[in-house]
Amino acid sequence: MNKVQVTIEEKHENERLDKVLPQYDDWSRSQVQIWIKEGNLEVNGKTVKGNYKCKAGDEVTINIPEPEVLDVVPENIPLDIVFEDSDVVVVNKPRGMVVHPAPGHPSGTLVNGLMYHIKDLSGINGVLRPGIVHRIDKDTSGLLMVAKNDKSHESLVEQLKAKTTLRKYFAIVHGVIEHDHATIDAPIGRDKKDRQRMAVTNENSRDAVTHFNVVERFKDFSFIECQLETGRTHQIRVHMHYIGHPVAGDPKYGPKKTLDIEGQALHAATLGFEHPTTGEFMQFEAPLPDEMTKLLDELKKRS
Numbered sequence: 001m002n003k004v005q006v007t008i009e010e011k012h013e014n015e016r017l018d019k020v021l022p023q024y025d026d027w028s029r030s031q032v033q034i035w036i037k038e039g040n041l042e043v044n045g046k047t048v049k050g051n052y053k054c055k056a057g058d059e060v061t062i063n064i065p066e067p068e069v070l071d072v073v074p075e076n077i078p079l080d081i082v083f084e085d086s087d088v089v090v091v092n093k094p095r096g097m098v099v100h101p102a103p104g105h106p107s108g109t110l111v112n113g114l115m116y117h118i119k120d121l122s123g124i125n126g127v128l129r130p131g132i133v134h135r136i137d138k139d140t141s142g143l144l145m146v147a148k149n150d151k152s153h154e155s156l157v158e159q160l161k162a163k164t165t166l167r168k169y170f171a172i173v174h175g176v177i178e179h180d181h182a183t184i185d186a187p188i189g190r191d192k193k194d195r196q197r198m199a200v201t202n203e204n205s206r207d208a209v210t211h212f213n214v215v216e217r218f219k220d221f222s223f224i225e226c227q228l229e230t231g232r233t234h235q236i237r238v239h240m241h242y243i244g245h246p247v248a249g250d251p252k253y254g255p256k257k258t259l260d261i262e263g264q265a266l267h268a269a270t271l272g273f274e275h276p277t278t279g280e281f282m283q284f285e286a287p288l289p290d291e292m293t294k295l296l297d298e299l300k301k302r303s
Contacts (some may be wrong), residue, residue: 002064010056017043017052021060023204028195028228035062038246072101072130077113078204078288082143082284088156089118089131089146089174092286095263098138100129107173114146122147122153133157134231139249139263143271143286155276160231166272167228169236170215172265174246174254174294177222197252198234200242201229208232210239218299221248221259225269236266265292 004025012020018032035041036050043052087158093099093110101112114121114131116258121131126148131146133156147153159165189205191197209229216223222245226236239254240246246254249265259265270282288296 002066004062004064006062008054008056008060017048017054017060018050018077020054022190022195023192026190032089034243035064037241040065069158072106072111072115075107075112077108077115079110079113079117081117082286083282084118086153089114089148090146090271090284091146093136093141093144093268095139095141095289099135099144100132102290106267108140110144114211116144118148120148122148122150124150124153125245134160136268137234137237137264137266139201140152140169140266141289142268143274143284143285144268145271147276150161151300152267152276156273159273163229163293164274166266166270166283167231168270169226170226170267170269170292171224171226171236172242172248172259172292172299173222173224174224174248175220175245176217177224177245179214182243183241184208184212186239186242188235190270198232198238200238206230206232208235208239210236216296218303221299223296223299237264259295259298261291261295267292 006021006024008020017157018029021027021032033050036048039046039047042061043058081089082092083090091110098109101107101109110131110296123130123169125132132146133145133147134143134146147156149207155179173289186200186208187202187205188198188208189201189203191199207230210226211229212223212224212226214222228235237247237250241253248259248265249261267288269286269288270283272281274281
């Protein structure tokens, strides 16, 4: 059991506990309800009902059960390995592939494939995420860096924190963006209304900066290149939605009826970082997947 304690602030007076607690950490409302139902949550030393209304100063104790142990099995999944040496791997992940196992996705992930093809992976992120330094969404394609040992892992993580890595994406977004380039500087946190989404918010958020250039304009869409300064969950998808130009094929942040594509039209095309051992700056490019190339051809014809 992992014990977590939360003190309820005055602003949450008379609000339901299961709605308040997700604002303190990355918990869903349904998860909080399960903890209450199973008796793993106490307020001021006593168990409470699901409809408990908070009082300022309430001391909430959550005994979080150990997560389900998943057996990560190496799988002979074809991978597009762009670069590999004794420290680092760069892989071009296809659209539709989950990066690492989790409940609901125990197999068929990038990690399952990496464990089959690569002998050594760093262990800093535990058995479920060996070697994984950063992630891209299931339905985003493109480049990821993977660490083969802990020293390399720490170096790559520090570079991400220091914002010295180079990460550029191509995206097709709704609407015609009039200006040629811009910077979106807007903090991102969990959406209070929907815990499965992120949102631009000043509450429990982290700074997020995205730079973008318009590559080409079409009748109702724009083709853009984005450069990440930070790396928040769903950052490009959230920021483009925030300025009124959601990524095509992304029903979570944009219209459900959009271009004919499985998942968002978003591709991690450029990845650059300093090699953990040699110090050499290395840069890699991944061409647009065929699906996005065909979409761009269709948009040109429509225009």
